[in-house]
Amino acid sequence: MALWHPFASDLEDRMGRLFDRALSSRLGHVWPALESDDFLHAGGDHPMDVAESPTEYRICADAPGMDPADIDVKFNDNKLTISGERKEEARQEGDDGRWVKVERKERSFTRSFVLPKNADPDKIAARLDRGVLTVSVAKREVADEGAKKIEVTTG
Template sequence: MFDLTPFRKMSEDLFEQIAKSFNEAFEQTSSISPLSPSVHSFRTDVMEKEDAYYVVAELPGFTKDDITIEVEDNRLIIRAKRDEVTEERDDTNKYIRKERRYGEFVRQFYVDDIDENGIKAKLDNGILKLEIPKLQPSKPKRRTIEIE
């Protein structure tokens, strides 16, 4: 099993419905919604195949040293951290607009029945690709119990 949020409920609760409506209203006028996961997050695609899950994450401008990938308590956690660069300037160099984001960007996915030791990661041109092998299902054991 692979899910975008840990401990997701099967049906939307009232808060989720309100948040969804709130975000839809903001999406028409703004590229960032206040309750959207895109704030301090990054875009990912998750694909399931028979033997593995595949995650593709957009992390432009990050190096492999900026990114950590962990599995903890059935959660796959991808973190990318970018520190703000302080530039020296005088009164003639002023920002008109500053759009580059700094800080920690995090995505978490609920994972179950995966081979943690077999996970492979590759970063190429700002695209992080993960291959997450599934555990082979164990065959059901059958045992006959003797009656005394």
């Protein structure tokens, strides 16, 4: 007979969900065929929304408490990298009492996206509005090269 403890059961459930989430988000990067979005492959763990319109790709991310100076958006070798860092504020006890619980901590994130061929690297814009970062990447016309036939010779 085993002793059942509700807190241990809750911990086991939480750990199971943590491993499920970690494995499901990582396996798509090891085997891209497992990802549902095959037009835009991403790496990282900061949740972001990706939208596609006829004229652009739009990536949105929550960045609460961050200023534009805290965010870095770079494009290199067909990869868009979005990074952010929020420094912890100095907290001082005031006349109104002491801190009982402090949950807002310093945090940082980095997320990279391999962009499709029709993404225009010269037309990328980033805007931070009320704690939401929006990165817009314009689309451009790309000639469909199709499959290239290679001639087979003898000798």
